[in-house]
Amino acid sequence: xxxxxxxxxxxxxxxxxxxxxxxxxxxxxxxxxxxxxxxxxxxxxxxxxxxxxxxxxxxxxxxxxxxxxxxxxxxxxxxxxxxxxxxxxxxxxxxxxxxxxxxxxxxxxxxxxxxxxxxxxxxxxxxxxxxxxxxxxxxxxxxxxxxxxxxxxxxxxxxxxxxxxxxxxxxxxxxxxxxxxxxxxxxxxxxxxxxxxxxxxxxxxxxxxxxxxxxxxxxxxxxxxxxxxxxxxxxxxxxxxxxxxxxxxxxxxxxxxxxxxxxxxxxxxxxxxxxxxxxxxxxxxxxxxxxxxxxxxxxxxxxxxxxxxxxxxxxxxxxxxxxxxxxxxxxxxxxxxxxxx
Amino acid sequence: xxxxxxxxxxxxxxxxxxxxxxxxxxxxxxxxxxxxxxxxxxxxxxxxxxxxxxxxxxxxxxxxxxxxxxxxxxxxxxxxxxxxxxxxxxxxxxxxxxxxxxxxxxxxxxxxxxxxxxxxxxxxxxxxxxxxxxxxxxxxxxxxxxxxxxxxxxxxxxxxxxxxxxxxxxxxxxxxxxxxxxxxxxxxxxxxxxxxxxxxxxxxxxxxxxxxxxxxxxxxxxxxxxxxxxxxxxxxxxxxxxxxxxxxxxxxxxxxxxxxxxxxxxxxxxxxxxxxxxxxxxxxxxxxxxxxxxxxxxxxxxxxxxxxxxxxxxxxxxxxxxxxxxxxxxxxxxxxxxxxx
Numbered sequence: 005x006x007x008x009x010x011x012x013x014x015x016x017x018x019x020x021x022x023x024x025x026x027x028x029x030x031x032x033x034x035x036x037x038x039x040x041x042x043x044x045x046x047x048x049x050x051x052x053x054x055x056x057x058x059x060x061x062x063x064x065x066x067x068x069x070x071x072x073x074x075x076x077x078x079x080x081x082x083x084x085x086x087x088x089x090x091x092x093x094x095x096x097x098x099x100x101x102x103x104x105x106x107x108x109x110x111x112x113x114x115x116x117x118x119x120x121x122x123x124x125x126x127x128x129x130x131x132x133x134x135x136x137x138x139x140x141x142x143x144x145x146x147x148x149x150x151x152x153x154x155x156x157x158x159x160x161x162x163x164x165x166x167x168x169x170x171x172x173x174x175x176x177x178x179x180x181x182x183x184x185x186x187x188x189x190x191x192x193x194x195x196x197x198x199x200x201x202x203x204x205x206x207x208x209x210x211x212x213x214x215x216x217x218x219x220x221x222x223x224x225x226x227x228x229x230x231x232x233x234x235x236x237x238x239x240x241x242x243x244x245x246x247x248x249x250x251x252x253x254x255x256x257x258x259x260x261x262x263x264x265x266x267x268x269x270x271x272x273x274x275x276x277x278x279x280x281x282x283x284x285x286x287x288x289x290x291x292x293x294x295x296x297x298x299x300x301x302x303x304x305x306x307x308x309x310x311x312x313x314x315x316x317x318x319x320x321x322x323x324x325x326x327x328x329x330x331x332x333x334x335x336x337x338x339x340x341x342x343x344x345x
Numbered sequence: 346x347x348x349x350x351x352x353x354x355x356x357x358x359x360x361x362x363x364x365x366x367x368x369x370x371x372x373x374x375x376x377x378x379x380x381x382x383x384x385x386x387x388x389x390x391x392x393x394x395x396x397x398x399x400x401x402x403x404x405x406x407x408x409x410x411x412x413x414x415x416x417x418x419x420x421x422x423x424x425x426x427x428x429x430x431x432x433x434x435x436x437x438x439x440x441x442x443x444x445x446x447x448x449x450x451x452x453x454x455x456x457x458x459x460x461x462x463x464x465x466x467x468x469x470x471x472x473x474x475x476x477x478x479x480x481x482x483x484x485x486x487x488x489x490x491x492x493x494x495x496x497x498x499x500x501x502x503x504x505x506x507x508x509x510x511x512x513x514x515x516x517x518x519x520x521x522x523x524x525x526x527x528x529x530x531x532x533x534x535x536x537x538x539x540x541x542x543x544x545x546x547x548x549x550x551x552x553x554x555x556x557x558x559x560x561x562x563x564x565x566x567x568x569x570x571x572x573x574x575x576x577x578x579x580x581x582x583x584x585x586x587x588x589x590x591x592x593x594x595x596x597x598x599x600x601x602x603x604x605x606x607x608x609x610x611x612x613x614x615x616x617x618x619x620x621x622x623x624x625x626x627x628x629x630x631x632x633x634x635x636x637x638x639x640x641x642x643x644x645x646x647x648x649x650x651x652x653x654x655x656x657x658x659x660x661x662x663x664x665x666x667x668x669x670x671x672x673x674x675x676x677x678x679x680x681x682x683x684x685x686x
Contacts, residue, residue, distance in 0.1 A: 006668050007348055016360055019375065021386025030386030032379060034360065038372070045362025045371030049657050050640075299391075316390050327347050 007330050008239040013051070015042055017062045017071065024104050025227050026319045036066035043074045054078060055089055058238045060231060061096045065108040072116040079119055086255040092241070093120035094234040121256045122181035122270075124237060126230045163191050166202060167214050167345050174206035180256040181205050181241075181270050185233050187216070193343075197221045201278060202345065205259055205268045213265040215342040217278055224289035227322040229281065236277040236333070243276075244269035271342035279336035287332070288325045296321040348671050349580040354392070356383055358403045358412065365445050366568050367660045377407035384415045395419060396430055399579045401572060402437045406449040413457040420460055427596040433582070434461035435575040462597045463522035463611075465578060467571045504532050507543060508555050508686050515547035521597040522546050522582075522611050526574050528557070534684075538562045542619060543686065546600055546609045554606040556683040558619055565630035568663040570622065577618040577674070584617075585610030612683035620677035628673070629666045637662040 005012050017039065020031035034042075046052045057075050062068040075091045082089035095113040098104045117123055166189065170182055183203040194200065199221045204214040245257045248269055259268055299317045326333065346353050358380065361372035375383075387393045398416055403409040416432045423430035436454040439445045458464055507530065511523055524544040535541065540562045545555040586598045589610055600609055640658045641650075667674065 007671065009668060009671075011668050016357070019357055019360070019379075019383065021383045022390050022392055026390050028386075028389060030382045030389070038360075041371045042360065042362045045369075048369060048371070049363045049367050049660070050654060051363055051661065313391060319390070320392065327350060327352050330348065330350075 005235050005239055007333055008236075008243075010239055010242075013046070013054070015039065015071075015074075017060075017067055023227065025322075026316060028316075033063055033067065036064070036070040039067055039070040040073065043077075052078070056092065056238055056242060057089070058092045058094065058234055060094050060234060061104060062109070063105050065106060065112050068109050068112045068116075072112065072119070075116070076119050085253075087245075087251070087253045087257055090121045090242075090257060091119065092122045092124065092234065092238050093117065094124045094230065096230065117179060118177040120179060122183065122237070122241065123179060124183050124185060124230075124234050126185045126233075161189075163187075163189055163202075163216070163345060167212065170202070170204045170214055171212040174204065174210045174212050178210065179206070180258050183237065183270070183274060185230065188221075194218055195220070197223070201274055203268075203270050203274050203342075204265070205270045207261040208258070209261075213259075213263070213268060214345040215265045215268065215271045216345050217271075217274060217340050217342050219278055219282060219340040222282075222285050222289050224285070224292060225318070225322050226285060226288060226324060227319065228324045228326075229285070232281060232284070232324055232326065233277060236280055237273060240273035240276045241270060244272040247272075265344060266342050268342075275338050275340065275342055276336060278340055279338040280333050282339065283332035283336055284324055284326060284329045287329050288323075291325060292321045346576050346580055348674055349577075349584075351580055351583075354387070354395070356380065356412075356415075358401075358408055364568065366663075367657060369657075374404055374408065377405070377411040380408055380411040381414065384418075393419070397433065397579055397583060398430070399433045399435065399575055401435050401575060402445060403450070404446050406447060406453050409450050409453045409457075413453065413460070416457070417460050426594075428586075428592075428594045428598055431462045431583075431598060432460065433463045433465065433575060433579050434458065435465045435571065437571065458520060459518040461520060463524065463578070463582065464520055465524050465526060465571075465575050467526045467574075503530055504528075504543075504557070504686060508553065511543070511545045511555055512553040515545065515551045515553050519551065520547070521599050524578065524611070524615060526571065529562075535559055536561070538564070542615055544609075544611050544615050544683075545606070546611045548602045549599070550602075554600075554604070554609060555686040556606045556609065556612045557686050558612075558615060558681050558683050560619055560623060560681040563623075563626050563630050565626070565633060566659075566663050567626055567629060567665060568660065569665045569667075570626070573622060573625070573665055573667065574618060577621055578614060581614035581617045582611060585613040588613075606685060607683050609683075616679050616681065616683055617677060619681055620679040621674050623680065624673035624677055625665055625667060625670045628670050629664075632666060633662045 016034060018031065018033050020029045022029050043052070057078060059071050059075060062071050075093070078089050079091060093113075093116060095117075096104060097110065097113070166184070166187065170184075173179055173182055181204070183201060185201050187200045187202050188198075189200075195218075197220060198218050200216045200218045202214060202216045204212040206212060241257070245251045248259070251257055251259065251269065257269065265271065296317060299321075300314065357375060359372065359374050361370045363370050384393070398419060400412050400416060403412050416434070419430050420432060434454075434457060436458075437445060438451065438454070507525070507528065511525075514520055514523055522545070524542060526542050528541045528543050529539075530541075536559075538561060539559050541557045541559045543555060543557045545553040547553060582598070586592045589600070592598055592600065592610065598610065606612065637658060640662075641655065
């Protein structure tokens with residue numbers, strides 16, 4: 005976000021030695037009162053003039069409520085000046101089969117969704133939510149959608165039902181913008197080993213304007229893709245909105261009803277985000293084996309193979325190489341374009 | 346540091362709503378056991394393969410001891426592989442007349458200096474240290490030097506005695522590299538309203554090789570210059586050392602005795618750091634009045650002038666505009682060159 009020009013204030017909700025994908029960590033969570041107190045400090049010092057907020061990983065329900073309260077307060081204050089504050093809610097619950105948060109976090113996200121301007125659930129968040137309703141659980145490929153399933157009560161089996169679920173979400177919760185990251189549903193248009201991102205910005209009468217962007221999956225385990233997607237989406241959404249005359253003062257940056265799905269700033273934003281991600285993931289994957297082999301070589305020289313150490317070194321190798329590939333963040337080449345659902 | 350290509354792990358020693366220069370803040374310090382525990386977590390996950398460490402603001406003596414212990418451990422481990430770990434110790438005690446830390450932090454810094462590879466005291470840290478010895482206190486202009494005064498026991502009144510103090514430091518504490526930031530001592534070579542930075546890398550027999558870089562002072566109050574100087578020095582020092590064949594595997598990256606003061610990687614590094622700083626400070630100062638007037642205008646419209654609010658808005662206006670001027674960080678134009686003391 006900084007390398008793309010944003011002045012960012014970080015309110016850490018944890019200070020851990022490493023992310024929980026490693027399976028072990030030290031450090032502490034920041035408590036709900038501490039989060040509230042930090043925001044009060046920002047207000048006291050007139051440092052609360054934010055125009056966007058991204059909420060990400062919050063490991064406990066009370067802390068998530070405190071974070072939500074900050075967003076709701078900033079949203080409320082911005083009512084006088086439409087477009088002056090935009091909340092991107094990434095309902096971080098987990099990734100790649102690991103749940104990061106306590107189970108009681110899920111219903112809190114549910115209660116907060118109607119206050120957000122844009123939500124960004126990933127595939128695992130989808131699958132985990134489906135686990136909450138075991139009887140309805142489908143095979144991995146078919147059961148996706150997070151919150152979506154919880155919120156829309158539409159059974160999602162294909163791109164058409166995914167589209168209906170998005171429509172229900174706009175209608176029921178009045179969420180202006182939705183992006184479902186990493187959708188893997190079979191479709192005649194989708195080549196094998198492809199993924200897609202599906203997004204929509206609703207119209208004034210809450211009709212979905214959905215687009216999808218199909219891109220090749222990379223056969224590699226990565227860590228941090230959800231955070232990268234969310235952070236870039238914040239910046240690119242703002243940029244796309246600022247490039248559209250008058251839109252930055254529209255409520256929730258909602259485009260005129262006449263704007264086609266493929267011309268939405270959200271679609272333009274996600275195209276750029278995916279371009280950056282595809283470049284960084286490709287380069288991270290290319291470097292992964294080399295780095296891992298070097299570290300494993302050292303391990304073996306120093307005496308035997310240690311399963312736990314190998315697992316931890318693999319976790320490190322899976323970290324996205326963001327700093328090294330900053331040019332891909334700043335100036336990505338857009339290859340994958342939004343198409344109609 | 347990241348925009349210059351460093352993969353950085355931050356171990357926060359506080360989580361405050363804002364820095365203490367605002368005179369008010371909320372949030373908590375991280376305790377000494379928490380700091381130690383976080384480092385243990387990094388070790389447990391094989392995430393402790395650092396080749397440099399920068400220690401900055403640590404508000405309490407026990408926490409500073411914990412931070413120092415991390416550096417000492419990493420230094421000890423690197424003894425087998427000279428040059429594989431380099432500790433930059435910025436003895437952050439305060440700036441511009443404000444003490445940031447508890448008084449008992451000062452002697453802890455004193456005990457840690459002999460373990461560091463490079464220390465970076467600023468002018469206030471100098472003046473504050475001199476306050477500890479009231480009988481010896483001089484006028485502001487003459488009494489500078491931090492730690493230096495404490496450590497060298499040389500009375501610093503001019504550039505010559507400053508040079509002697511650096512010599513004593515190298516000899517007594519075996520600190521390989523020293524940079525004194527923001528020196529303002531009268532000297533025939535120095536124009537009015539100039540400042541200088543004085544640095545030295547010792548030889549194998551602990552002789553100082555001192556250089557100074559004189560640059561114009563900017564008549565503006567800034568916040569964060571010490572942190573910016575320290576962070577950039579870490580990256581630029583590494584870069585300059587890596588550009589010198591063989592030096593990255595020399596103990597403490599100490600240059601051959603034959604290398605002249607003006608050819609030291611430390612001198613090259615500080616030239617680049619000051620170039621970036623001069624550009625960012627100039628641009629921050631240019632924008633400061635405009636931003637402040639706009640915010641003050643809003644204040645007056647909303648009913649009267651409030652001294653406290655004005656003070657807080659001035660603090661915000663004094664924050665360095667780093668993100669906006671990232672090109673000055675990445676590719677500064679070097680204007681001010683190292684000269685002999």
